[in-house]
Amino acid sequence: MKNNLVERYIYAVVRRLPEKERKDVSLEIDEMISSMLAERAGLGEGEEERVRAVLTELGNPEDLARSYGNVGRSCLIGEPHFSLYKRVLKIVLIAVGGALTFALLMEWLSGKPWSMYYDLGDIISMTIKGIVHLASTVIDGMVGAFTAVTITFALLYHQGVKMDTEKFSLDDLPEIPGYEKRSGIGELIGSLVFVSIFTVLFVILPQINLPFLFVNSRWYSYFNPEVLVSVRSLLIVFLVVNLLEAVVKMVQPIGSVMRFLATLLANVTTIVTSLVWFGNPLVVNPEYVTALKGTLGLNVWRVSDLVSEGMTGLIGKWAMQPMPLMIALLIIIIISIVEIVKIGVKTLRVRKTTV
Template identity: 35%
Template sequence: MKYNEMIERYIYAVTKNLTPKTRSDVAKELHSIISDMLDERCGDVLPTEHDVRVVLTELGKPAELSEKYNPDGGKYLIGGLYYTKYKLVLKIVLISVAFGMSLAGIITTIMEQNIWYIALAQWFGTVFSGLTFAFAFVTILFSFFYHKGIKIDTQSDSPDDLPPVPNEKTTISRWQPILGIVISVVFVVVFLVAPQIFCVLFTENGEFITVFNLETIRSTWYLIIFFAVLGIIRESVKLIDGRYTRRVMNVSIVTDLLSAALSFWWLTNKKIINPEFVRRMTELFIGEDEAIGRVFANFQYLFLGVIVFALVLDVITAIIKSLKYAENSENGIMHA
């Protein structure tokens, strides 16, 4: 590995978990100090790889230096490096839950023509329990990541073992996981609180026919929440690592497989689609349009297909990009 590459990797390892505000400044400062230390050691002679290794070792393990730079550092339930990301994810999840529940509440009130103050009281109850659950879940998740992550971070002691700086193709922008969390939380919340939002209005007698079997949806609430939980775990790991690491790949594979299995089981074993909806839709498309009617008769498979397609896409992206990133790091080591 060229010595410049070793320095870049070291600086990246120290700064990757700092807040965006301090990251570039600390990186610049580290560049300047490493350069000063090399000058001190080598004088006018060009530094060798060995010199760089000595200087970086003198500066200390990246994870320890990173802790020192982090004002929140220390031993906590969720410590310094993970705390900023915990706050971000918590904010996103809580806002999404509140938003999704408000949306669901409004829909329910309009559709069921409830008395507004009773609806409001009910809404407060659901929002409160929803937010409490979301808060507890995100906190437990990140405290788990933190205590496990510390071990992973300090494993690479020598400057030679540091992971490479990701290029544009293997970096995960912050917005992607944020959007992922928002979508999965809002979707699940709406689905859970107001599944009647998915319905068809038959104009002849002005009645709403819901697509889903509301009772089944309500009785399988834990499966739906588990679906969101898997999504939040996957996106949080992406947010923490910020690049397609092996960890992101493994977590994506496991959570996506679980989600697919869960959707398969949920959609095929449970009577999730309202039989009334299937009957009415097939009635609607008779004769020439029979094919369309058949699509509605197998509506749960269509639904399953969309979900599985999205999950497969996610797994493939994660695998390809992680392998590319791993290849980068091997190339780096081969240069040495």
């Protein structure tokens, strides 16, 4: 394996070059560094010292990239402005998002007292309205901040405003995407805990699953045990595949095809399992439904309670499904797709940049 500092230096140079040239230039710079290292072999320096001396002699990777040419201004924001842009953007987004969230929460909490809402439906409806209002205001604010910061940096970059690139430290070289990015034991333990709890609640003890309502000295579980039994094989596949993904993540770095396939398989299984399970018309425990109606006088909150009649016809059987499960299903599908796309893009990036 090449010295990580050398790889990072090469990456810092070639990442600024057009993709079609990266591999060739990487090999050339690698050969150049090897020759320079060989030249210093007799000086009695240690390996690390020798590498540092050679890379320092080669100078700032940005300057070397510029000597290779083609570091045009074809992108919206390029280096060295892009590194600072990312840092500034992160700070501004956190500041704007945090300040807006805090202000809205304060406004919300100081509004109508909670005791004035008489039933659960009212409280749930107010909570959802509050969350939607909060999310839309925060997103609005963050989009505004993002636009302002991006336009500012794009102008700085295209006007060629100089940034301080004189200072160059080998320790500041960028990490290669995906290099050694295997997950730690913590993530595997997390997965094991999740799989264990899930197995106990939904596979081994389906009659208990999620105790949700305590009425007349008895707990009522939210999910229908019969449905859980009918989808048991699918749940087991889901658990095995997710455990497998956690193991693959530990042994394969980002960029490996196997890691991508494991992520793809785990997320597709998650989507299919959620669709089959939450899409079952009898997903909610009938005893829970009866207890809810009998003691609190409440019905299960279904999608059809929220959407118009025309829409109900359009979404067919999904209209009768419980609203919280449909929100959960939507979130699961979005997160799974985002995860697949994220790892897919990272895999492509790593495969293009590493030689």
